[in-house]
Amino acid sequence: MFEDKTLICKDCGKEFVFTAGEQAFYAEKGFQNEPTRCRDCRQARKASRNNASGEREMFETVCAECGKPTRVPFIPKSDRPIYCSECFAAKRQQF
Numbered sequence: 001m002f003e004d005k006t007l008i009c010k011d012c013g014k015e016f017v018f019t020a021g022e023q024a025f026y027a028e029k030g031f032q033n034e035p036t037r038c039r040d041c042r043q044a045r046k047a048s049r050n051n052a053s054g055e056r057e058m059f060e061t062v063c064a065e066c067g068k069p070t071r072v073p074f075i076p077k078s079d080r081p082i083y084c085s086e087c088f089a090a091k092r093q094q095f
Contacts, residue, residue, distance in 0.1 A: 002027075009038040011045075063087050 002020035009016055016038035026034070037045065058071040064081035076082045083091060 005034070007034060007036075009041050010036045011041040012038060014038055065091075 002023040004020055005018045005023070006015050007018050008014070018034055022035075035042070056073045058073055059075055060069060060071055061076040061082045062068070063070050063084040065083050065087035068084055070082070070084035072082060
């Protein structure tokens with residue numbers, strides 16, 4: 001049903017292949033548009049959205065269970081408890 005297509009990256013101008021498997025995946029997910037960037041440019045764009053170094057911004061907080069300082073990849077809200085990785089893992093095993 002699907003055949004490999006050669007597309008042109010809108011960022012770098014290089015040709016890349018939109019494989020039959022990728023097309024099937026896009027169709028299964030209901031995506032309407034073909035990709036416009038090659039894999040390298042997509043990855044570079046994704047990394048630049050996080051920040052210049054490609055790392056996630058971390059926020060300092062205190063664990064609601066044990067009280068030790070911890071870092072989380074989201075802005076902590078005062079209406080929900082935040083746990084360090086050890087306490088979070090212990091809580092997760094309870095369920």
